[in-house]
Amino acid sequence: MFSSERLKGIGLFVCVADMGSFTLAAERLNLTASAVSKGIARLESRLQTKLFQRTTRRLALTDAGTQFYRTCTGVLAELEEAELAMQAESAEPRGRVRIDLPASFGRLHALPVILRCIEDHPLLVPHITFTDRFADPVSEGIDILVRIGGSDVWPNTLGHHYLGKQRHIFCAAPGYLKRQGEPTTAAELAHHHCVLYQENDGMQTPWHFSGSGAQPVERRTLTPRVAIGDAEGQLTAVLAGHGIAQLPTWLVKRQLEEGALAEVLPHLATDGLPINVVWLKSRRAQPKVSALLQALIAGLTPEGQA
Numbered sequence: 001m002f003s004s005e006r007l008k009g010i011g012l013f014v015c016v017a018d019m020g021s022f023t024l025a026a027e028r029l030n031l032t033a034s035a036v037s038k039g040i041a042r043l044e045s046r047l048q049t050k051l052f053q054r055t056t057r058r059l060a061l062t063d064a065g066t067q068f069y070r071t072c073t074g075v076l077a078e079l080e081e082a083e084l085a086m087q088a089e090s091a092e093p094r095g096r097v098r099i100d101l102p103a104s105f106g107r108l109h110a111l112p113v114i115l116r117c118i119e120d121h122p123l124l125v126p127h128i129t130f131t132d133r134f135a136d137p138v139s140e141g142i143d144i145l146v147r148i149g150g151s152d153v154w155p156n157t158l159g160h161h162y163l164g165k166q167r168h169i170f171c172a173a174p175g176y177l178k179r180q181g182e183p184t185t186a187a188e189l190a191h192h193h194c195v196l197y198q199e200n201d202g203m204q205t206p207w208h209f210s211g212s213g214a215q216p217v218e219r220r221t222l223t224p225r226v227a228i229g230d231a232e233g234q235l236t237a238v239l240a241g242h243g244i245a246q247l248p249t250w251l252v253k254r255q256l257e258e259g260a261l262a263e264v265l266p267h268l269a270t271d272g273l274p275i276n277v278v279w280l281k282s283r284r285a286q287p288k289v290s291a292l293l294q295a296l297i298a299g300l301t302p303e304g305q306a
Helices: 010-019 022-029 035-047 063-086 103-120 174-180 186-191 231-239 249-258 287-299
Strands: 050-056 059-061 096-100 122-129 145-150 157-172 195-197 207-212 215-220 226-228 245-248 262-264 271-282
Touching: 010 022, 010 063, 010 215, 022 035, 059 063, 063 096, 096 103, 096 287, 103 122, 103 231, 103 249, 103 287, 122 287, 145 287, 157 174, 157 287, 174 262, 174 287, 186 215, 226 231, 226 249, 231 245, 231 249, 245 249, 271 287
Parallel strands: 096 122, 096 145, 195 226
Antiparallel strands: 050 059, 145 271, 157 245, 157 262, 157 271, 207 215
């Protein structure tokens, strides 16, 4: 059976750890320094663990104290989230929301949706980062992610909404095709300049070609004319006439419509990785998270990506 004794001293302990001083914590809590010191001593006695290293010059958490601090702040955050969820029906979305987006897709498509959302909800304060790796929302404190790729089986702690798949096409600038000719087969790409994606570790992403029969998709690694570790950088190189690239349609849609790029080898285009909006289930009911989720799910339609 849960005992309320376990809650005693948690708020006091977190305040002391945050302030780094009994005196400053006492001022924050409107208590005497003696009362704060005795409260921490009682907590350490109950836990049979030393939480702070005390010297004449500084106060620091022990290893056990650091672990207990992480647990306590997590519990307090969950209690705050539960309280906010109870008020969700009538509350105006407000406060900080941590969002992580894939770099190019995030800047081009997700960020404009978020900025339109905060025009309607001026009390929202989104904190946005851009990474292409799969960040762990639990350990990194992220409320919402947009991800290209990811597991087919999501952890129970996460909710997700499938938006659709990328479509990868081959494209080049009309000026390049006028100079070098347009390829009609995959084999002819060996005689063309190719703009490839290359990771920081030197690994190049192979191109995928639509196949048939038992091998619906074929992977090939080509020799690059230029290798760039950023999709928007690849697009810049292709627009400048440096060769052919395989790029997602969400990245090149406008350039294709305006004639700045032309699709080649359309019969070899392939479907790529799935795109999902992902969130922590425990925070879904918070008005601030719910408002941004609704905006992202509505705004990032497959039609908007193509």
